[in-house]
Each structure stands twice: as structure tokens, then as C-alpha cells.
Amino acid sequence: MTEIVSAFGYSVSLTVVLIVAALVIGLALAVMFWLTVGLSIYRSIEDTRRARVRDELQEQLLEGTFDPDFDWETWVAGLSGVERDVVESLLDEYLRELDGQNVERLRELGDALGIADRSKRRLERGGEYERLYALTWLTLLERPENLHAAEFSPRTQRERAAVARLRYESNDFENPREGISLLLEGARSQFTVFGQDTLYRIGTEDPEALLDVAERNYATWPEPLLVQVLVVCRHLAAGVTTEDLSWLTAALEADNEAVREAAALALGNVGWRKDVRSDLFLDRLVADPSPRVRGAIYRMLARWSDQQALDTLLRALENEFDPRTRLLGTEALGSQRDQLPEERATALGDAWTWSHEHAKYDRTARNPGGVRG
Amino acid sequence: MHTLDHAVVQFIVGFGLFVVGFYVLINGYYLCIHVLALLELRDDVRESRWDPPFRRFASPFYPGIGIVVPAYNEAATVVESVQSLLALNYPEVEIVVVNDGSTDETLERLVENFDLEAVEAEVPIDVPAEEIHDVYRSTIYEELLVVDKDNGGKSDALNAGVWLTDMPLFCAVDSDTVIDRDALLELVGPFLERPETAVASGGVIRVANECSIEDGIVKSVTLPKTGLPGLQVMEYLRAFYSGRLGLNRIKGLILISGAFGLFRTDVVREIGGYRQDTITEDFDIVVRLHRHLMDEGRAYTVDFVPEPVAWTEVPSTRRVLGRQRRRWYRGMVETVVTNRRMLFNPTYGRVGTVVMPLFVAAETIGPLVEGIGYLVLPLAWYFGFLDVEFVLIFFLLTTGFGVFLSWFGVFSEVWSFNRYDSPSQIVRLLWYGVLENLGYRQWKTLVAWQGLLEYLKGVDTWGAMERAGFGTEEE
Amino acid sequence: MSGEILVVDDDEPIRLLVSHRLQSAGYDVRVCEDGREAADLLAEGFEPTLAVLDVMMPRLDGTRLLRMIRNSEFPVDADLPIVMLTSRGREEHVLDGFESGADDYVTKPFRAAELLARVRKCIDE
Numbered sequence: 021m022t023e024i025v026s027a028f029g030y031s032v033s034l035t036v037v038l039i040v041a042a043l044v045i046g047l048a049l050a051v052m053f054w055l056t057v058g059l060s061i062y063r064s065i066e067d068t069r070r071a072r073v074r075d076e077l078q079e080q081l082l083e084g085t086f087d088p089d090f091d092w093e094t095w096v097a098g099l100s101g102v103e104r105d106v107v108e109s110l111l112d113e114y115l116r117e118l119d120g121q122n123v124e125r126l127r128e129l130g131d132a133l134g135i136a137d138r139s140k141r142r143l144e145r146g147g148e149y150e151r152l153y154a155l156t157w158l159t160l161l162e163r164p165e166n167l168h169a170a171e172f173s174p175r176t177q178r179e180r181a182a183v184a185r186l187r188y189e190s191n192d193f194e195n196p197r198e199g200i201s202l203l204l205e206g207a208r209s210q211f212t213v214f215g216q217d218t219l220y221r222i223g224t225e226d227p228e229a230l231l232d233v234a235e236r237n238y239a240t241w242p243e244p245l246l247v248q249v250l251v252v253c254r255h256l257a258a259g260v261t262t263e264d265l266s267w268l269t270a271a272l273e274a275d276n277e278a279v280r281e282a283a284a285l286a287l288g289n290v291g292w293r294k295d296v297r298s299d300l301f302l303d304r305l306v307a308d309p310s311p312r313v314r315g316a317i318y319r320m321l322a323r324w325s326d327q328q329a330l331d332t333l334l335r336a337l338e339n340e341f342d343p344r345t346r347l348l349g350t351e352a353l354g355s356q357r358d359q360l361p362e363e364r365a366t367a368l369g370d371a372w373t374w375s376h377e378h379a380k381y382d383r384t385a386r387n388p389g390g391v392r393g
Numbered sequence: 394m395h396t397l398d399h400a401v402v403q404f405i406v407g408f409g410l411f412v413v414g415f416y417v418l419i420n421g422y423y424l425c426i427h428v429l430a431l432l433e434l435r436d437d438v439r440e441s442r443w444d445p446p447f448r449r450f451a452s453p454f455y456p457g458i459g460i461v462v463p464a465y466n467e468a469a470t471v472v473e474s475v476q477s478l479l480a481l482n483y484p485e486v487e488i489v490v491v492n493d494g495s496t497d498e499t500l501e502r503l504v505e506n507f508d509l510e511a512v513e514a515e516v517p518i519d520v521p522a523e524e525i526h527d528v529y530r531s532t533i534y535e536e537l538l539v540v541d542k543d544n545g546g547k548s549d550a551l552n553a554g555v556w557l558t559d560m561p562l563f564c565a566v567d568s569d570t571v572i573d574r575d576a577l578l579e580l581v582g583p584f585l586e587r588p589e590t591a592v593a594s595g596g597v598i599r600v601a602n603e604c605s606i607e608d609g610i611v612k613s614v615t616l617p618k619t620g621l622p623g624l625q626v627m628e629y630l631r632a633f634y635s636g637r638l639g640l641n642r643i644k645g646l647i648l649i650s651g652a653f654g655l656f657r658t659d660v661v662r663e664i665g666g667y668r669q670d671t672i673t674e675d676f677d678i679v680v681r682l683h684r685h686l687m688d689e690g691r692a693y694t695v696d697f698v699p700e701p702v703a704w705t706e707v708p709s710t711r712r713v714l715g716r717q718r719r720r721w722y723r724g725m726v727e728t729v730v731t732n733r734r735m736l737f738n739p740t741y742g743r744v745g746t747v748v749m750p751l752f753v754a755a756e757t758i759g760p761l762v763e764g765i766g767y768l769v770l771p772l773a774w775y776f777g778f779l780d781v782e783f784v785l786i787f788f789l790l791t792t793g794f795g796v797f798l799s800w801f802g803v804f805s806e807v808w809s810f811n812r813y814d815s816p817s818q819i820v821r822l823l824w825y826g827v828l829e830n831l832g833y834r835q836w837k838t839l840v841a842w843q844g845l846l847e848y849l850k851g852v853d854t855w856g857a858m859e860r861a862g863f864g865t866e867e868e
Numbered sequence: 869m870s871g872e873i874l875v876v877d878d879d880e881p882i883r884l885l886v887s888h889r890l891q892s893a894g895y896d897v898r899v900c901e902d903g904r905e906a907a908d909l910l911a912e913g914f915e916p917t918l919a920v921l922d923v924m925m926p927r928l929d930g931t932r933l934l935r936m937i938r939n940s941e942f943p944v945d946a947d948l949p950i951v952m953l954t955s956r957g958r959e960e961h962v963l964d965g966f967e968s969g970a971d972d973y974v975t976k977p978f979r980a981a982e983l984l985a986r987v988r989k990c991i992d993e
Contacts, residue, residue, distance in 0.1 A: 034782040041786055045793040052800040053823060060807045060819040067814060082888045086980070113881045116446065120979030122885075149439045159446045185446060213585040214445040217452045244589055255453045278589050312659070343518040351559070370517035377514045378530065385535035386967065448976070450924060451955045480926040533932075574926050 069102050077106055085114070085125050092132040108133060115160040127161050136163040143170040148179070155182035164192040177207060181215030188222050196226035200233045207237070210244040220252045227256040231290070235267040243276055250282035253290060260290045272305065280308065281316040288320035302329075306336035311345040318349035322356045334360075338367050346371045354379035405773045409783055412766040416790040419759055420798075422751045426639030427801050433642040434634070434809045437699050449578065450484055456584060457485035458577055459563040459658065461554030463547050464490055467568050468498040472506045474568050479534060483577040487536050489554040494523070494544030503539055507531045521666060522553040548667035548674045555658060555666050564655045565675075569706060571601060572653065576702035580655045583696035592682055593695045595654040596702030597633045599812070600626040604704060616818045620825075621714060624833050625707045627825040631802035634699070634809075640748065641697040653703035654679075660686075671731075673724025680732050687741045700810065715840055722760075722844030729753055761845065763791055764838030792830045799826030872896040873987065874914070876906040876930070877922035877953060882976070886920060886953075889980040890987065903928025910942040918949040918991050920983075923965065931968050938969040949990035953978065 084090035099107065111133070115126055130136065139154035143166075146154065151172070158166055164187055174180040184202050186192070193199045199222040203215065211219065223230035234249055241249070250271065268290075271283035284305070305317050314336075321333040333349065340346040350368055353360070354375035365372050449455070460478055464471050471490070478488050492500045503509060509529040516525060523545035531537040540553050551565050562584060566572065573579075576596060583591040602622040603615045617623045654675065661667075661678070664685045671677040679695060686693045708714040729736075729749075736753065738745040770787050773779040803822050806813070813819060873895050877883050887897040898916065900906040904927035906919075919937075921930040930952060940946045952965040952973040965973050971993075972986045 034780055034786075038782040038786050038789070041789050042793075045789055045797060048797050049793070049800065052797060052804060056800060056804040056807055056823060057816060057820060059804070060811075060814075060816040063807065063811055064814060064816050078884065082884060085885070086889060086892055110881075112444075114885065116448075117879070117881050117885060117977050118980065119977040120981055122889075122980045123977070149443060152443050152445075156444065156446050182445070189446070212445075213449075213452065213454050214447055216454055217447050220453070244587070247589065251454065347517055370515050374512075374514040374517045377512055381510075381512070381530040381532070382535055384532050385530075386964065448955050476927075480929070482924065482926070 066102075070106050073103050074106050074110075077103060078110060081107065081110055081114070081129075084129065085118075085122050088125065092129045096129070096132040104133065108135065111135075112157075112160065127163075130157075130161045130163075136161055136166045139163075140166040140170045143167070143172040148176065151179060152182055155179070155186055159186040159189050162190040164190040177209050177211055177215060180207070181211055181218050184222065185214070185218045188218065193222075195229075196222050197229035197233065200226070200230050204233050204237055204249070207241060207245055209242060210248050216248050216252060219249070220255060223252055223256060227253075227260045227290070228262050230256065231260065231262045231265070231268075235264065238267050238271070243274075243279055246271070247278050247282045250279070250286045253286035254282070254288070256289060258289055262290070265290065269301075277310040277313050280310070280313045284313065284316035284320045288316075288323035302332045306332060311342045314340070314342075315345050315348035318345075319352040322349070322352035325356050334364050334368070337371075343371070347375065350375035351378075402778050405769065405778050408765075409770060409773060409779050409787075412762055412770070413783070413787055413790065415754075415759075415762055416787070419755045420790060420794050422755060423798055426636060427798060427805075428639075429642040430634060430636075430639035431805055431808075433638045434699065434805055437638075438809050441700060452484075454585065455484045455581060456562050456588075457487065457560040458483060458581065458655065459487045459489055459554070459558030459560035461551055461558065461563055461565050462488065462490045462568055463493055463550035463554065463565075464495065464499055464568055465493045465544070465547075465550070466495045466497045466499060468495070468502050470568060471499050472502050475503070475507070475537070477571065478566070479536070480574065481572065481577055482574045483581075485560070486577070487538065487558055487560050489538045489540065489558050491540045491542065491550040491554045493546070493550040494542060500539070500541055504529065507537055507539075508533050509537075509539055516557070518556065520553055520556040522549045522556070525553065528557070546669065548669050548671065551674070552666040555661055558658060561658055562655055563658045563661070564653070566653065567705065570598075570653060571704045573702050573704070576653070577655075579698050579700045579702055580653075582698055583694065584655070584657075587694055590692050590694050591696060592657045592660045592686065592693045593654060593679060594698055595637070595679075595696070596698050597700070598629060598653060598702075599704050600629055601704035601706050602709065614812050616813060616821055617709075619709060620828070621711065622707050622709050623821070623825045624829050625714075627799055627802070627822060627829050628833075629707075630806055630822075631799050634802050634805040637697045638699055638805075643743065643748070656682075671724065672720055672727055676724060677728045677731075680728055680735070683744050684732060684735055684741065687744070715843075718837065718840045719844040719847060722757075722841050723848045725757055726845060726848045729757055760838045760841035763834075764842050766791070767835060767838065792834070795830035795834060796827050799829055802826075872898045872916050874898050874900065874906065874909070874916035874919040876900045876903065876919065876925065876933070878902050878925045879922070882922065882953070885980065886983065889984060893984055895987075902926050903930060903933040907933060907936065907942070910937070910944055913943050915944045916948065918951065918987060920951045920953060920987070922953045924955070931964055934965070934968045934970055949993070951983070951986055951990060 080095065084092060084095065096104070096107075107129075111126060111129060115123065115130075118126065135157050139157045142150045142154040155167070158164065159182070167183065167186060174183045180203060184199050187202075188199050200219070203211075203219050203222070219230075231253065234253070238246055238249070250268075253268075265287075268283055268287055271279055272287070274280055274283070302321075306314060306321075308314050308317060318333055318336065321329040321336075333353065337346055337349045337353075340349065346368075350371040353372070360368075360372070365376075460481075462474065462478070467474070475488060475490060478486075490503065492503070509531050511527045511529055516528065523543035525540060525542040527541045529539040529541065531539075538557065540557060542550070542553055545553075554565075555563055562581070564577070564580070580594050580596050583594045599614075600617065600622060602617040605613050605615075616626060656678075660682065664678075664681050667674045668677055668681070682693075682695065708717055735741045735745045736749055741749075766787055770779065770784045774781050774784045800823055803819065803826060807819060813822065873890055875883060875886050875890070875897055876899075877886070878901055883899050883901070887899055890897050895917075898909075898914070900909060902925045903921075906921075907928055921933060923930040934950055934952070936942065937944065937948055937950065938946055949971050950969070952962075952970045953976055954962055954965065954973055955976055962973055962975075971990050974983050974986060
């Protein structure tokens with residue numbers, strides 16, 4: 021009794037369905053098997069080849085790095101394709117670890133391998149990842165001229181960051197401001213941590229420029245980017261002399277609590293301005309509805325740590341009803357201050373006792389001599 | 394009598410059709426997920442090949458991570474676990490060991506080996522856990538915090554850690570799981586890319602049996618020699634590389650293994666931390682995160698990071714494995730039932746309307762249906778109600794296609810990270826793929842039914858708190 | 869005193885670069901892959917002339933190893949000259965290092981010539 025399966029007006033016997041299904045699955049299995057095993061064998065062969073030549077190549081590479089008479093060109097000319105590959109990956113590792121005259125030697129090796137030229141071509145013709153790999157190589161080799169020679173302009177935020185890094189590391193910018201502008205002007209999306217770090221490195225060299233460029237562009241930025249820039253500002257060296265930080269104080273009033281929080285932490289670092297210091301304004305800040313933002317405000321005040329900030333902070337903490345936010349405040353206080361006037365310390369209660377004791381343990385653990393007998 | 398016969402026949406035939414149709418649907422879902430996973434892998438491999446020229450450790454932008462380690466009667470291994478955690482490669486780490494009322498010398502060993510001193514101050518915040526006796530700080534390791542509390546179970550211990558950590562992100566670690574040294578650097582990726590919206594990221598668990606792992610460093614990766622762990626390698630590979638990766642691509646990741654996941658501390662506190670009476674707290678918390686954030690209409694992401702990051706010993710005996718799987722099944726049923734509001738509910742977006750229903754169909758109902766299928770269909774054929782072709786098609790769809798999917802998983806692994814790099818290991822894995830579908834899979838349907846019955850009977854979650862250690866199933 | 873320099877770093881390129889440079893300057897070099905290996909070596913009685921330690925290492929990091937040495941936990945001279953290798957820009961590592969008793973430090977990426985100079989200086993002192 022072979023049933024007939026009817027669908028869409030066609031009648032087909034069940035046996036046929038079974039056979040078709042079996043064939044399809046059988047075929048799929050065979051394909052999958054051979055693909056998998058084949059790929060595994062191929063990769064295994066590749067890996068063995070590379071492993072075999074690695075040690076010797078590494079020896080020669082080390083020799084050449086420290087010996088200025090070692091002729092890279094001749095050596096490279098005698099390498100096979102696999103050997104070149106291995107040398108390039110070794111070169112990638114070493115370039116990241118060395119500095120000074122030895123790294124120059126390594127860069128000459130890079131030239132002998134023709135990496136910079138290849139990168140230039142990839143910049144012009146490759147997909148996004150190809151371009152990023154190319155920019156990474158040019159950064160390690162410090163060959164900004166290949167970048168300029170290529171017909172290329174960065175399209176995504178990641179590419180901008182990579183270009184900025186390359187030019188920064190190669191001292192290709194006129195001044196830090198140029199780099200900061202490249203990264204921030206017309207920016208439409210946030211950075212990767214690499215980009216953020218690049219902004220940080222360049223910004224550290226000229227914090228005033230960073231604050232200035234931010235001030236002129238912040239209104240056009242999406243919020244995640246604004247937060248990132250604020251976080252960078254938080255880590256800049258203190259003692260910035262920029263006069264106009266109104267954009268930062270404006271950010272303190274943003275709707276998004278993440279922005280307010282980041283602005284507070286940034287101000288903790290750079291904000292010694294009078295307009296921020298009016299009592300009225302500070303009182304308004306510590307009354308922020310978001311506990312997260314209040315916590316950041318407390319850290320900001322603790323960072324300033326002058327009499328006015330301290331008074332505001334202590335008063336606010338005494339009235340802080342959320343235990344965790346209060347704890348954030350006492351922790352910030354504890355890391356800046358060893359002592360508090362007795363009455364104020366008791367007024368802060370458990371939170372202060374806890375933070376104070378933990379700060380003590382932090383210091384003990386860092387001090388080696390005083391620990392063991 | 395005649396009409397009853399006829400009705401029964403109709404029913405069985407209908408059931409047969411249902412089973413086959415069901416499996417066509419489920420397999421279609423799995424195939425889609427697998428293909429999506431492959432696409433995701435391709436992007437991930439390209440992304441991981443990009444090594445931007447900066448020194449990560451010199452960058453101040455990496456958020457601090459608190460590692461919460463619940464410990465119950467782990468005197469033998471706790472010191473070693475903590476030492477390997479202290480050696481993790483990450484700029485800022487805090488390790489919170491929660492001694493959940495151990496009756497052995499867990500706490501004493503810790504105090505002795507890490508020079509712990511009890512903090513005099515009272516805990517200034519409310520911690521939703523059993524009573525905390527003492528909090529300890531180490532005089533040599535600044536990043537270590539030890540909490541001694543009354544026994545309350547794993548979720549309770551985790552909550553104590555989550556509430557007491559200072560770090561913006563936390564990671565819950567089973568004490569018998571070994572984390573790759575660079576794992577945190579990988580796992581923190583989503584939080585760096587999307588600091589405001591990332592709430593959780595999960596990493597891949599690999600099977601540690603037969604791998605040589607010393608002090609938290611995996612020296613060599615080998616396939617287990619015996620059957621059961623080997624099958625589980627296959628299973629984990631498929632579950633992670635195809636299941637989770639694929640779900641990730643459609644933003645529907647609903648399971649992050651408890652053995653290794655990174656979470657935003659504040660958001661987890663918002664939802665009240667881990668639930669007390671749940672069996673698989675890892676599954677539960679992610680589903681609750683989805684639910685809470687969607688209820689609030691907040692933009693968020695839950696991500697999966699495919700670079701292998703953690704290693705765990707899997708059960709090597711059928712008895713222990715069976716117990717583990719029944720527990721997982723019970724836990725899954727319980728979480729699904731608790732969160733059934735999300736099913737087919739457009740408020741919960743794609744997770745509610747598509748992912749969860751399919752997940753439930755495939756992982757919860759699937760094994761049950763399949764189990765009945767294995768019984769009913771051959772019997773039906775034997776008694777002449779169904780054609781042999783029909784039964785064979787059923788087996789093709791379950792077993793045959795299953796092998797295909799398993800092999801697809803192996804292919805994905807070879808194509809991407811290739812951690813089992815010798816072809817002979819790969820061939821063995823493929824063989825495990827076959828075995829997985831001939832026997833193991835069928836056994837798991839039995840386990841599913843047992844799990845369901847246990848759930849319906851209300852069998853206690855972990856079988857009382859006095860068991861020996863959390864993650865260990867071995868005796 | 870064995871006249872050897874102990875180099876401890878979990879990063880292979882660094883180990884090779886540092887040992888190569890030191891060797892071509894005439895020093896004998898002994899290499900360890902992490903802090904625990906170095907600690908075991910020192911516990912057995914190995915006495916180097918100087919140690920170059922990376923800060924971030926698995927199993928036992930450089931700063932703790934440094935402290936252990938200064939606290940006379942090994943049968944070696946507690947005043948053994950030690951140069952730390954740290955990542956540039958992590959000032960707290962540098963301070964930690966000095967507080968823990970390091971004699972000098974070199975930041976990565978490092979200049980081989982500078983490392984050599986500091987090593988020489990520490991040995992001569």
C-alpha cells in the first residue's frame with residue numbers, strides 16, 4: 021500500500037519522496053565530509069610547513085635586527101612564498117615590541133619585503149578589512165608617504181582612526197590639533213576602543229586643542245560618540261587652561277544620564293572654572309534624579325577636593341538616601357582623603373567606615389615591606 | 394469496534410504526519426541558524442585578524458571586571474582556582490569569592506593562603522542574600538575580596554558577589570571552569586564597542602577532558618579518548634558554533650552559559666540578580682534580562698563572542714551525565730514556563746515572536762516529540778498502519794539530517810579557529826558526529842521525558858544544598 | 869653568583885629580542901616563560917646577576933615576584949638588581965614597581981640600546 025502524497029496538484033509516491041530525501045541528505049553528507057576533512061588537511065599541511073621554517077627564520081631575523089651589515093634584500097630574495105609569509109608574521113610581532121634604532125632595521129626589512137607598496141595597493145582596491153590591515157602595516161612600518169600616495173580617503177570611523185594613528189605615530193601631523201580634527205570633525209558615529217585610544221594619545225599632547233575641537237563640534241555628534249569623547253577628557257592630564265568649558269557644563273544638563281555622568285567625570289579632571297563653582301549650580305547638580313549621575317558628581321567633587329567641593333559633597337552625602345550611591349561618594353572620598361573631621365565622619369555612618377577601611381587595605385596591599393615579618 | 398479501530402488508525406497516521414512535518418520545520422530552523430552562523434563566523438574571523446596597532450594594556454578605557462566565584466565545600470581546589478584567576482590577563486580585575494556556608498575548610502584555606510583579614514566595618518548596603526558573617530580583604534592581593542555567608546545555594550552566593558563588587562561589569566565563574574588567560578580581553582569586546590547598550594556577552598565553552606591545563610593555561614588541546622566526553626565535544630561545538638552564533642546574528646541570543654558570561658552589574662542588580670528557585674540560573678537570567686529591557690523599551694544588545702574562552706570538565710559516566718541533562722531540561726522547562734508571557738508576544742520583538750517559540754519547539758518540545766516518534770512510528774509500521782517509507786523518512790530527517798548538522802558544526806570549527814588542528818582529530822570528531830545521532834540523541838529524548846516528569850513531580854532543584862560543590866556533578 | 873641574567877616574560881618575541889641583545893653584548897642569559905617558572909628556579913638556588921621581569925605575566929606576575937625576592941623568600945640575595953618591563957603609559961605600574969623595590973624600568977615598545985644601558989648600570993652598581 022504505497023501511499024501517494026499529493027501536494028500542489030502533483031501526485032508522487034511516498035517511495036519517491038523517500039528516495040529523493042535520502043539522496044539529498046546523502047549528497048549533503050558527502051559534501052560536508054569531504055569539505056571538512058579536506059580543509060582540515062590543507063590547514064594542517066600549511067601549519068606544518070610554517071612551523072618547520074619558523075625557528076630558523078626567527079634566528080636569522082634576530083641576527084639581522086641587531087646587525088646593521090646583514091643584507092635584507094639578498095636574504096628576502098632567497099625566501100620561498102611560505103617563508104616570506106612566516107617572516108611577515110614574525111615582523112608584525114617584533115615591530116610592536118621594539119623601538120629605537122633596531123626598529124628601523126626591521127622597517128628596512130619591511131621595505132625589502134615590499135609590504136608598504138602592497139599596502140598602498142590594498143588601500144586603493146581592497147574591501148574594508150583589507151584597508152584596515154594595510155593601514156596597520158603602514159603604521160607599524162611608519163610609512164605615511166604610502167598613504168598619501170594612495171588614492172584613498174577614509175570612509176568609516178574605523179578607517180579615520182587607523183589613518184590618524186598612522187599619521188600620529190609617524191609624526192606626520194603638523195600639530196596635534198590636525199589629528200584631533202581628523203578624528204572628530206564631521207564624525208557621525210562612535211569609535212572603536214582603538215579609535216578612542218588614538219584620540220586619547222593625540223589629545224594628551226594638546227588637551228586644549230581637544231577641548232576646543234569638541235566645543236565646536238559636539239552638537240553634531242551622536243550621543244555615544246559624545247560620551248566617548250567625554251571619557252577621553254576624563255583621562256587627560258589635569259591643569260588644562262582652557263577658558264571656555266561651557267559645552268561641558270551644558271553636557272551636564274543633557275537628557276541622557278550617560279552623557280551627564282561622563283560630563284561630570286570629565287569635569288572632575290578639567291573643571292576648575294568659576295562658572296562651575298557657584299554654590300547654586302553645585303547644589304542643583306547633587307540633586308540630580310539619577311543615582312548614577314549623582315555618583316559621578318560625588319567623584320567629581322572628591323577629585324576637586326578643595327574646601328567648597330568638600331563641603332558640598334559632605335552635605336550631599338549626609339542627605340543621600342540611596343545606600344549604593346552614598347557608598348560611591350564615600351569611596352571617592354576615601355581615595356582622596358585619609359581623614360575627615362570626626363563629626364562629619366560619623367554623620368556619614370556605615371558607608372564611610374566601610375570605604376575608609378577598604379582604602380586602608382588597598383594601601384596595605386600595595387606596600388610590600390610592611391606586610392610580612 | 395470498527396469505528397474505534399478506524400479512529401485509532403487515523404490518529405496514528407495523523408500523528409505520524411505531524412511528527413514528520415514538525416521535524417521538517419525544526420530542521421529548517423536549524424539549517425537557517427547554521428547558515429547564519431557561518432556568515433557570522435566569517436565576519437568574526439576577519440575581525441579577529443585585525444590587530445590594530447595599539448597597546449591595550451596601556452589604554453585606560455577597559456572597564457573593570459569583577460569575577461564572582463561561588464564556593465561550596467571546595468577546599469581541595471579553591472586556592473588553585475583563585476590563583477589562576479589572579480593571573481588573568483586584564484587591566485583591572487576584582488575577584489570576589491563567596492564562601493556559601495561551606496562545612497569544610499574552604500574559608501580556612503583561603504585565609505591562610507592569601508593572608509586574609511576580616512573587615513571590621515559593617516556592610517553598608519542591603520544585600521539580597523543569606524546572612525553575611527564577614528567580609529575579608531587580603532593584605533597582599535589588593536584585588537581579592539572574600540565573603541563568608543550562610544548557605545543559600547548558588548544563585549544566592551552569586552547575588553552576594555554581584556552586590557558587593559565595585560566593578561561595572563561582572564563575570565560569574567564556576568569554580569571548576571578554567572578561563573583562558575586572554576578570555577576577558579575577548580569577552581569585553583561588545584562592551585567597548587557599545588558601552589551604553591551592551592548588557593551581556595557570552596563566550597564559548599570547550600570540553601577540557603584530556604586537554605592539559607596547568608594553572609589556568611591550556612597547554613594542549615586534545616580530543617577525549619573515550620566516547621561520552623567525545624560526544625559532548627561534538628555537542629558543545631554544534632551548540633555553540635551553530636546555535637549561538639546563528640542566534641547572535643539575528644540578535645536573538647537567549648542563552649549564555651553560566652560557566653562563562655560577562656554582565657553589566659547595574660542592570661543585573663536592577664532585575665534583582667539571580668533568581669533563587671531556578672535550576673539553570675544562567676539561562677534564566679538572560680531571558681529575564683531580555684524581558685526586563687524590552688518591557689522598559691530600552692535599546693540593548695546581548696552578544697556572543699566566538700573565540701574559545703573557557704574550558705570545563707564534562708561528565709564521563711552516563712549516570713552523572715544523565716543527571717546533569719535532566720537538570721538542564723527541568724531548568725529549561727521551568728524558565729520557559731515562568732517567562733511564557735514572552736512567547737509570540739510582539740512586545741518582545743524578534744526574540745518573542747520568532748526566536749523563543751522556535752527555541753522552545755526545537756529544544757523543549759522537540760525531544761519529547763522525537764521520543765514518541767521513535768516508539769510510535771516503528772510500532773505503527775509493524776502493525777501495518779504506516780508505510781515503511783514513512784518511518785524511514787522520519788529517521789532520515791532526525792538521524793540523517795542530524796549528522797549533517799553536526800558535521801556542519803565541525804566544518805565551521807575547522808574553517809574558523811581550528812583549535813583541533815590535526816586531521817585525524819577532525820575525522821574522529823566527524824565520527825562522534827555520527828555517534829551523536831545514533832544512540833546519544835535517542836538517549837537524550839529519554840532524558841527529556843524523564844526531566845519533564847521530574848519537573849511535573851516537583852523534584853527539588855539541586856537535590857538539597859548539601860551536595861558537594863556547585864558545578865561538579867562527579868562524586 | 870652565576871654571571872647570568874634572568875629574563876622573564878610570557879611574550880615570545882620579547883624573550884627572544886631581549887636575550888639576543890644581551891647575549892650579543894656578552895652576557896649569558898637564562899629565560900623563563902612566566903613568574904612561577906622563575907620562582908621555582910630561584911627557589912632551587914639559581915642566583916642571577918640581574919633579573920629582567922615583565923610586569924604582566926600568568927601564574928605569578930612580575931610585581932609579586934619582585935616583592936617575593938625583596939622579602940627574602942628565595943635563597944638569593946634580596947638586593948638582586950631588577951629591571952622591570954612595563955607597558956608605556958601605565959604609570960601606576962612604574963610606581964608600583966619602584967614602591968615594590970625595582971631598580972629600574974623599561975617601557976615597551978623598548979629600545980634595545982636603552983635596555984642594555986640600564987642593565988649595565990644596574991650591574992655595575
